[in-house]
Amino acid sequence: MVSGSSRVANAKLAAKIMSADDAAAMIRSGDTLGMSGFTGSGYPKAVPLALARRIEAAHAEGTPFHVRVWTGASTGPELDGALAKADGIELRLPYNSDPIAREKINRGTMEYLDMHLSQVAPMAWQGFLGKLDIAVIEISGIRPDGALIPSSSVGNNKTWLDRADRVILEVNRWQNEALEGMHDIYYGTALPPHRVPIPLVRPDDRIGEPTLRCDPEKIVAIVETDSPDRNLPFAPPDACANAIAGHLLEFFRHEVAKGRLPASLLPVQSGVGNIANAVLSGLIDSPFDNMTAYTEVVQDGMIDLLEAGKLRMASATAFSLSPDKAAHINDNMAFFHDRLILRPQEISNHPELVRRLGCIAMNGLIEADIYGNVNSTHIMGSRIQNGIGGSGDFARNAYVSIFMTPSIAKNGAISAIVPQASHVDHITQDVQVIVTEQGLADLRGLSPRKRADVIIANCVHPEYRDALRDYFDRARMHSYGQQSPSLPGEALSWHQRFIETGNMRA
Numbered sequence: 001m002v003s004g005s006s007r008v009a010n011a012k013l014a015a016k017i018m019s020a021d022d023a024a025a026m027i028r029s030g031d032t033l034g035m036s037g038f039t040g041s042g043y044p045k046a047v048p049l050a051l052a053r054r055i056e057a058a059h060a061e062g063t064p065f066h067v068r069v070w071t072g073a074s075t076g077p078e079l080d081g082a083l084a085k086a087d088g089i090e091l092r093l094p095y096n097s098d099p100i101a102r103e104k105i106n107r108g109t110m111e112y113l114d115m116h117l118s119q120v121a122p123m124a125w126q127g128f129l130g131k132l133d134i135a136v137i138e139i140s141g142i143r144p145d146g147a148l149i150p151s152s153s154v155g156n157n158k159t160w161l162d163r164a165d166r167v168i169l170e171v172n173r174w175q176n177e178a179l180e181g182m183h184d185i186y187y188g189t190a191l192p193p194h195r196v197p198i199p200l201v202r203p204d205d206r207i208g209e210p211t212l213r214c215d216p217e218k219i220v221a222i223v224e225t226d227s228p229d230r231n232l233p234f235a236p237p238d239a240c241a242n243a244i245a246g247h248l249l250e251f252f253r254h255e256v257a258k259g260r261l262p263a264s265l266l267p268v269q270s271g272v273g274n275i276a277n278a279v280l281s282g283l284i285d286s287p288f289d290n291m292t293a294y295t296e297v298v299q300d301g302m303i304d305l306l307e308a309g310k311l312r313m314a315s316a317t318a319f320s321l322s323p324d325k326a327a328h329i330n331d332n333m334a335f336f337h338d339r340l341i342l343r344p345q346e347i348s349n350h351p352e353l354v355r356r357l358g359c360i361a362m363n364g365l366i367e368a369d370i371y372g373n374v375n376s377t378h379i380m381g382s383r384i385q386n387g388i389g390g391s392g393d394f395a396r397n398a399y400v401s402i403f404m405t406p407s408i409a410k411n412g413a414i415s416a417i418v419p420q421a422s423h424v425d426h427i428t429q430d431v432q433v434i435v436t437e438q439g440l441a442d443l444r445g446l447s448p449r450k451r452a453d454v455i456i457a458n459c460v461h462p463e464y465r466d467a468l469r470d471y472f473d474r475a476r477m478h479s480y481g482q483q484s485p486s487l488p489g490e491a492l493s494w495h496q497r498f499i500e501t502g503n504m505r506a
Contacts, residue, residue: 231326
């Protein structure tokens, strides 16, 4: 328990305040835990650390102790990192970016279910994922009536609170009290055949409640904390990121001039990372005003756009802010409070809403092939990097589906554009635009062979362009079919060469 005034304003629930160690003692080996957290925001910090210590002690005594962990997306070192280091996670879903957990997944000692983020809550309700034993949820406070005030992410918290047999709450005093009222928790989703349209037609519509509900009888422990979120700082945009941003901004200007986009664009969705932030930063000096965002996470570039008056509002499920920007938004919450909305991820990523709003989806990739199939999860076809996240939720349903990447990696030893993707997360029909620092390929309305011509001409690094052109020319001469010409015995040879020599170059 931390010192200072408590944020637990309900007297009955205040009686359940205890230490993190006592709360963690309620978790049993074999339990399935639904934990809060989305990209390093709003995840529990104290109970997972206490649980990791308990697991380490059990293993030291020769007693197996493992749990299954469900979250919103990635979390932080106190959760994924600590439990993975303690060898305490049997299964993880739906997304991971922790390096310790990643190594265990790729060694085959931790099971990993990589899922579209919009599908996690529905699948939990449908019972496809099994029983949820305990929810461990960070909140920023409890009202006198027992309503729970969410913190810096919502994620799947609504579903975990509803589905879990027991609930442990972490009330984090580090989270700004002014977060209250920023959330929009929609309780209108249902399973077939009882589903109805979701009544959201603009990104700034509020269709739910500002707080989370939870049966107080299910709450077995409350732990008070004062711990910061741990999102990593973003590197300043380099020349490559700025070049990608420049190509995209020119594309937007062209689409507006053609009448295919309005002058304020359409609601933007942006994946996390330095390239995404470079694009958002580039919009500050663009001719586009009164923009909106309907996305997964609010990151640094969106905060800058809000303060510049270019972005009117942003809807997401979580913050993904650098430490400096998180401190800045906490110091200026009065300005941001009514310009930001945090929703459950089943709403922020819902395909119905992405399609209705006409989002412009901008996401990263690991590699793409000459026909526009995109791999966003696996290195050399088998080694998971992070996961598909929400990119599929947006890409298939977006008004414009854009994927961005530097054209080479590892000092040129890897080409991001290859003859055939070693793993496919987004099929060619879901990929409309590919951008590298070399240029932009608009693939809309093009057959596979024309897509290949455009991608090779515009997106491939010069060191690999001739080799890809040679492959494509020979495939057209000797392929079994001409719809998507391929040389099966050679299509993955670049990946095999890298595995054997550390370089894709011939």
